[in-house]
Amino acid sequence: GENVEQHPSTLSVQEGDSAVIKCTYSDSASNYFPWYKQELGKRPQLIIDIRSNVGEKKDQRIAVTLNKTAKHFSLHITETQPEDSAVYFCAASRGGGADGLTFGKGTHLIIQP
Amino acid sequence: GAVVSQHPSWVICKSGTSVKIECRSLDFQATTMFWYRQFPKQSLMLMATSNEGSKATYEQGVEKDKFLINHASLTLSTLTVTSAHPEDSSFYICSPGGAGANVLTFGAGSRLTVL
Numbered sequence: 670g671e672n673v674e675q676h677p678s679t680l681s682v683q684e685g686d687s688a689v690i691k692c693t694y695s696d697s698a699s700n701y702f703p704w705y706k707q708e709l710g711k712r713p714q715l716i717i718d719i720r721s722n723v724g725e726k727k728d729q730r731i732a733v734t735l736n737k738t739a740k741h742f743s744l745h746i747t748e749t750q751p752e753d754s755a756v757y758f759c760a761a762s763r764g765g766g767a768d769g770l771t772f773g774k775g776t777h778l779i780i781q782p
Numbered sequence: 783g784a785v786v787s788q789h790p791s792w793v794i795c796k797s798g799t800s801v802k803i804e805c806r807s808l809d810f811q812a813t814t815m816f817w818y819r820q821f822p823k824q825s826l827m828l829m830a831t832s833n834e835g836s837k838a839t840y841e842q843g844v845e846k847d848k849f850l851i852n853h854a855s856l857t858l859s860t861l862t863v864t865s866a867h868p869e870d871s872s873f874y875i876c877s878p879g880g881a882g883a884n885v886l887t888f889g890a891g892s893r894l895t896v897l
Contacts, residue, residue, distance in 0.1 A: 703885075703886065710893075711890075711891075712875060712888040712889065712890050712891050713826065713875075713888055715783065715885060715886075715887065718885065758825060758826065762886075765881070766814065766879040766880050766881060766882060766883030766884065766886070767814055767879060767880060767881065768879075769816040769818075769828040769831055769877075769879070770816070770826075770828065770877075770886060771828070772825045772826045772827070773825065774824070774825045775824075775825050
């Protein structure tokens with residue numbers, strides 16, 4: 670089955686700086702790669718996703734890049750703000766809504782004021 | 783993504799009792815429902831996948847006789863934790879899926895504490 674590795678487990682950055690979280694996956698059939706933000710005690714919230722026919726996607730301060738050959742994808746957050754502090758999870762699936770997600774272990778992002 | 787209603791949001795029960803968690807897909811015909819479990823400070827792990835009108839498929843290490851899943855309609859799936867024990871204490875989250883589910887969203891989750 671799919672295996673998703675995520676690094677780092679904790680990331681502390683100064684407010685206004687950029688944060689990068691990296692994930693690798695093992696199943697070459699995976700073609701859907703979402704990123705979720707989870708605040709303490711709450712459900713994961715989708716913040717951005719990318720499909721395998723696209724190399725990069727951007728939504729305001731958040732961007733995701735995908736390298737299918739190397740089987741890795743990354744989340745980039747620019748101009749970080751205190752409200753970006755949370756746990757971020759990457760995930761992978763074969764897409765199509767019929768397959769569940771395999772999650773990375775999560776990154777605790779801490780924005781230092 | 784689908785609008786999902788999950789209940790109860792939290793439940794405390796005694797060891798040996800059973801607990802039922804409901805997940806409703808309010809605006810999407812969920813032919814598939816994914817059930818995840820999240821232990822404190824850990825990631826989400828897929829427990830089982832249920833398809834409307836058929837038996838659920840369980841991930842390795844998940845006891846099908848302990849975690850009973852019913853998916854009788856396109857809008858409702860239930861997870862029953864039978865004979866719950868303290869080690870079953872966790873955050874259980876549902877996610878509707880199936881054809882047409884381009885984005886996977888989650889229910890609010892059910893926090894189970896077994897005393």
